[in-house]
Amino acid sequence: MVYPVMSRRAGGLSVGVNLNLGQECNWACAYCEVEGLVRGTPSAIDLQQLERELDEVLSEAASGRWTVEADGERGGAAIKDISIAGDGEPTLAPQFAEAVEICARLRERHGLGDSAKLVTITNGSRLHVPAVEAGVRGLGGAGGELWFKLDGGDPAARERVNAVASPDNRVEANLVLAASACTTWVQCMALSMDGEEPSDDEIDGRVELIERACAAGARPAGVVIYGLARPSQQPQAHRLEPLSGPRLRSIAARFERLHLPLRVFE
Numbered sequence: 001m002v003y004p005v006m007s008r009r010a011g012g013l014s015v016g017v018n019l020n021l022g023q024e025c026n027w028a029c030a031y032c033e034v035e036g037l038v039r040g041t042p043s044a045i046d047l048q049q050l051e052r053e054l055d056e057v058l059s060e061a062a063s064g065r066w067t068v069e070a071d072g073e074r075g076g077a078a079i080k081d082i083s084i085a086g087d088g089e090p091t092l093a094p095q096f097a098e099a100v101e102i103c104a105r106l107r108e109r110h111g112l113g114d115s116a117k118l119v120t121i122t123n124g125s126r127l128h129v130p131a132v133e134a135g136v137r138g139l140g141g142a143g144g145e146l147w148f149k150l151d152g153g154d155p156a157a158r159e160r161v162n163a164v165a166s167p168d169n170r171v172e173a174n175l176v177l178a179a180s181a182c183t184t185w186v187q188c189m190a191l192s193m194d195g196e197e198p199s200d201d202e203i204d205g206r207v208e209l210i211e212r213a214c215a216a217g218a219r220p221a222g223v224v225i226y227g228l229a230r231p232s233q234q235p236q237a238h239r240l241e242p243l244s245g246p247r248l249r250s251i252a253a254r255f256e257r258l259h260l261p262l263r264v265f266e
């Protein structure tokens, strides 16, 4: 349920918290890295076990169990974040809000409040569910961050990549809810599918959706554009190709008119 991983997103050691022990998600993204992904809802987890496992991993990290090399010297890797992500959509978990509370409490108990962020990576589809919004407010109250997916500029583009045609008004409303509850980064996957790169119009659709959410009161922390870095574990894997660095950067440039911080992971 709790595992350490070197993460490019975190820029170092991330402690992952997996609430989806049966690989359950309500989406089926073509690029998903989860092996054995199933459509469904996770069962309840043992919260005491979660607390115990997280306590152990944080203690082991503090004792230098995982190391990195810097300036030719090998030393203990500092924890960059505690990330509620794992093998499926975490906000489907019936105890998502309780899990956030446990992660926030242990982060403080281990003296990581100033150095390790608390992060949740979500597809953003369930912010309108009161229990999920409450969990995200708890995350925001603990100074955490939410990473919210936006993989297409219109329902058809999102259906192609996420296998769910989320309506624009639902995505906008959920982004407004997310950004008002917690520091929220919009994360945009950009890839080639069946030899077709995202068109400028499709990308502009994403930019306009964020603009409309901002006009409705959202203030996202920024936008992350990221490419296909690790192989998909889904049947569509053979249809996907990463974009070139210059194309990813040209896509990122289309978001500049939002005047929000932009990050690109090639």
Ligand code: SF4
Binding pocket: 025, 026, 027, 028, 029, 031, 032, 033, 034, 037, 087, 088, 089, 122, 123
């Ligand atoms: S939302 Fe996340 S876990 Fe679900 S299918 Fe997409 S990438 Fe996989």
